[in-house]
Amino acid sequence: HVAYSTAKSGLVGFTRSTAMAYVKKGIRCNLVIVGTMHTPLVEERLMKQLGPEAAANLVAKRHAAVPIGRMGDAWDTAHAALFLASDEARYITATHLVVDGGLTAARPG
Known part of the structure; x- marks a missing residue:
């Protein structure tokens, strides 16, 4: 978790500075932070491994763990990015949007 936390903090700081x-x-x-995503590549790898x-x-x-x-999926991420790029988000800058179905909020600590 050290590498992930360090990278995430760096991206948040980079986003604010930029x-x-x-x-x-x-x-x-702005920064879009995505949670657990289900993609065809993930499906393929899991099938091969397990x-x-x-x-x-x-x-x-994994589905059940998300509140x-x-x-x-990719569309959830795309819609968040499109919103932030749209005029509807014209007063939003220097922040991050967590797209994780509530998973971050449900985790303790």
Whole structure:
């Protein structure tokens, strides 16, 4: 977790610094932090590593662990990024948006 935490902190700081450097030019900078995502690549790797039944069980457990009831997919991430790039988010800069179905909030600590 040390490497992940260090990288995440670095990206948050980079986002804030970049946002402040370009805000007067009308450029906003935000960070999308994604949680557990279910993709075809993840599915393929799990099938190869675990076999069909074990992979299906693990995927079901991962879905159940997310408070919203499912892992995210590429569309969830894309919609968040598109929102931040849109005029609806014109007053949002120098921050991060966690797209994880509530998983971060559900974890203790």
